[in-house]
Amino acid sequence: MPARDYIRERFFPHMWCPGCGHGIVLNALLRAVEALGLDKKNFVMVSGIGCSARISGYVDFHSMHTLHGRALAFATGIKISKPELNVIVPMGDGDAMAIGGNHFIHAARRNIEMTAIVMNNRIYGMTGGQFSPLSGYGTMGTTAPYGNIDHGFNTVDLASSAGATFVARTTTYHARELADFIGQAISHPGFSVLEVLSQCPTQFGRRNKAGDAPEMLESYRTGTARIDSKKKRENPDLIERGIFVQKELPEYCREYERIISKARGE
Amino acid sequence: MKNSETKTAAREHHIERAWCKGCGICVHFCPKQVHKLDEEGKACAVRPEDCIGCRLCELRCPDLAIEVIDRQAADRQGKDHE
Ligand SMILES: Cc1ncc(C[n+]2csc(CCOP(=O)(O)OP(=O)(O)O)c2C)c(N)n1
Ligand code: SF4
Ligand SMILES: [Mg+2]
Numbered sequence: 001m002p003a004r005d006y007i008r009e010r011f012f013p014h015m016w017c018p019g020c021g022h023g024i025v026l027n028a029l030l031r032a033v034e035a036l037g038l039d040k041k042n043f044v045m046v047s048g049i050g051c052s053a054r055i056s057g058y059v060d061f062h063s064m065h066t067l068h069g070r071a072l073a074f075a076t077g078i079k080i081s082k083p084e085l086n087v088i089v090p091m092g093d094g095d096a097m098a099i100g101g102n103h104f105i106h107a108a109r110r111n112i113e114m115t116a117i118v119m120n121n122r123i124y125g126m127t128g129g130q131f132s133p134l135s136g137y138g139t140m141g142t143t144a145p146y147g148n149i150d151h152g153f154n155t156v157d158l159a160s161s162a163g164a165t166f167v168a169r170t171t172t173y174h175a176r177e178l179a180d181f182i183g184q185a186i187s188h189p190g191f192s193v194l195e196v197l198s199q200c201p202t203q204f205g206r207r208n209k210a211g212d213a214p215e216m217l218e219s220y221r222t223g224t225a226r227i228d229s230k231k232k233r234e235n236p237d238l239i240e241r242g243i244f245v246q247k248e249l250p251e252y253c254r255e256y257e258r259i260i261s262k263a264r265g266e
Numbered sequence: 267m268k269n270s271e272t273k274t275a276a277r278e279h280h281i282e283r284a285w286c287k288g289c290g291i292c293v294h295f296c297p298k299q300v301h302k303l304d305e306e307g308k309a310c311a312v313r314p315e316d317c318i319g320c321r322l323c324e325l326r327c328p329d330l331a332i333e334v335i336d337r338q339a340a341d342r343q344g345k346d347h348e
Binding site for chain 1: 284286288289291294295326
């Protein structure tokens with residue numbers, strides 16, 4: 001597999017549970033990077049803490065494993081000092097939307113060029129199944145043994161209104177679409193957000209009677225539809241997949257350069 | 267018509283046994299039932315001659331444990347199957 005050139009094989013088999021969607025995200029990401037034909041030395045992956053965040057240990061790019069919720073802040077520092085790097089920031093749903101919610105909206109608002117991948121398993125996987133801001137009303141978690149009464153964020157709506165200039169959603173079932181969207185998100189010259197529905201059979205699946213990994217993947221097939229598809233029109237409750245926002249606005253690093261030149265009287 | 271003795275497999279499935287955690291995704295989704303979990307719970311291509319080269323097992327493997335090797339140059343690209 002050509003993707004093997006982009007991983008640190010010495011750390012395999014990886015630490016994720018059998019059937020964990022995060023492995024499929026890694027699989028697609030490697031293919032996306034390979035298809036872009038860029039040198040792996042041009043990539044830096046910055047992650048926080050969580051099962052999702054462990055992805056940065058497996059890629060043979062520059063990598064940083066930082067603090068829970070703070071990956072975007074570290075990534076911003078890296079991008080500002082080395083704008084020529086492609087910065088990829090994989091995050092968990094808790095990581096991105098709970099503790100890291102503020103970093104998330106402000107990075108989107110600034111339109112700094114990087115790729116935020118929200119690996120949404122609707123649960124705190126690593127710490128044992130606490131509900132997250134993406135769990136959704138009525139789901140079960142260790143901290144919601146009688147059912148969650150918090151309503152979930154819609155990642156796509158939140159990212160779009162916060163100002164992200166590329167916003168997309170897909171699932172681990174849709175592996176080819178996933179690799180395609182990751183590639184497009186990386187190529188986009190601004191802040192890109194890709195939400196990936198990624199199954200956690202261990203902490204979410206078991207507690208919510210969602211079945212094993214194949215069953216959870218089946219639910220991504222039946223429970224989602226492409227934007228503006230016949231399937232979506234026939235069943236408006238389905239979760240939409242596709243690219244929701246793709247526009248160009250001044251990018252933060254280039255704006256920053258411009259301000260420096262201006263201040264220098266250049 | 268299915269006779270695995272007379273058909274020669276156009277593709278080979280390399281499975282990294284040490285990486286496979288036996289989640290069953292490849293077994294469940296293969297459109298041609300090429301894979302099975304063996305007695306150790308690892309993925310195993312039992313009907314490689316039926317493989318149509320869609321590569322969905324390779325793409326969806328969370329363990330990065332499967333590689334479909336095409337013996338012929340032609341590679342029919344499969345879709346995600348809605
Ligand atoms: C500042 C801080 N607070 C809390 C934690 C404990 N903690 C580690 S991972 C995690 C949440 C993991 O959930 P998520 O971000 O959804 O990632 P997943 O494991 O589900 O991929 C928490 C609360 C921490 N490491 N640091
Ligand atoms: S606990 Fe959930 S998210 Fe963490 S490795 Fe296991 S399946 Fe994946
Ligand atoms: Mg999570």
